[in-house]
Amino acid sequence: MSDTDALVLLIEDDVHTRRFLKASLGHRGWRTLEADCGKTGLSMLNSEQPDLVILDLGLPDMDGITVTRRLRQLSDLPILVLSARSQEQNKIMALDAGADDYLTKPFGSGELHARLQALMRRIVRSRSQQAFFETGELRVDLTSRKVYVAGHEVHITPIEYRLLSILIRHAGVVVTHRQLLQEVWGAEHIHDQHYLRIYMGQLRHKLETNPARPRYLLTEVGVGYRLACEDASADAHKEGR
Structure with missing residues (x-):
């Protein structure tokens, strides 16, 4: 499915x-539906069958x-949430409840488009079940569980690979601290964020040219981490943590 085939439900x-969302998306070739409240949006999910929800x-x-x-009970389609900076x-609660990514107001049309493209790529990847993941000089063989940077194999630990594989599964969108902790260490460790800081730091030293200014493993401050895709890394300027 190409971007221009995708139908976006705006709630x-x-x-x-x-108006801003409709104009920005229309300019980039996306089709849109509009709902001014949650109840209408939920009803349109069944009647109109959109491909993504904002x-x-x-x-x-x-x-x-x-x-x-x-929304998540009704469908597994991608959900991008909008929030004010004070929210x-x-x-975080919306992401843990099943949303796929977020944008903080105010935001630009370029960033909006990049986030939606990343969500669409996730759909394509899940359908194709590809054996490799590539972005920039990072290449991961998902069958043999081998990781390469600039053509050279990088040896990472099982926990580091588990973290990386989760980020690859959600490439281009944010994964919360809670989700990473639960999937890697279990529900009893969802508050142990120091685990993530340690292992993400180790991964950055192995995969990044400059771990202090990461190209791939980006921090979403106070929320989680994002694996940047080469052509949609709108937040690549953010420093690691």
């Missing part, structure tokens, strides 16, 4: 934001986290 109550967390009729959970905890 946003602010008319000015909806969901504002600050809806008038329903809590954005509740809408996220209901960081809600943003």
Whole structure:
């Protein structure tokens, strides 16, 4: 599926934001549907069958986290949440409830497009079940579990590979601290963020040319980590942590 074939459902109550989203997406070739509240958006999910959802967390009729959970119960389609800068905890809760990525207001049309492209690539990757992942000089053989940087094999530990494989599965979008901790170490360790800092630091030293300014393994401050894709690394300027 190409971008121009994709139908995006906008669940946003602010008319000015909806106009901006519709114009920005239309300019890039995306088709759009609009809903001004959670209830309407949920009903349109069944009637219109969109390919992606853009969901504002600050809806008038329903809590954005509740809408996220209901959307996820109904479908596995990608969900991009919009949040105000003061809603960081809600943003994390939405990601843990099943949203795939987020944008903090205000944001530009270029960043919006890049995030949606990353979500579409995830759909294509999951359908193709590819044996390799590549971005820049990083190449991972998902069958043999071997990792290469600039053609040279890099030896990483089983835990480091587990972390990297989860980020590859969600390449281009954010993965929360909680999700990484739960998948790698188990539910009893969801608050042990120092585990992540240690192992992500080790991975960066093995995979990045400059670990202090990572190209691939990006920090989403207070939220989690993102594996940047070569052609959609809108946040590549962010420093590691």
